Amino acid sequence: MAGIRPPDLQKALSGAEYPADTEQLKKVAKDNHAPKEITDRIAHLGKKEFQNPAEVSKAVFQNE
Numbered sequence: 001m002a003g004i005r006p007p008d009l010q011k012a013l014s015g016a017e018y019p020a021d022t023e024q025l026k027k028v029a030k031d032n033h034a035p036k037e038i039t040d041r042i043a044h045l046g047k048k049e050f051q052n053p054a055e056v057s058k059a060v061f062q063n064e
Helices: 006-012 022-031 036-043 053-061
Strands: none
Touching (some): 006 053, 036 053
């Protein structure tokens, strides 16, 4: 996903409380009016719980 940059993801997840699962993160991103590209990428991370924003970034950008 060339269109997503780490600052875009950070902005989309602003206000998220950790630990958080993918459903919680997707809701935060939607509430922050994140682009569909970001919410789709979060949704495809699977049912997983993340302890902090760094874990989310690693999961989202691992295949780039």
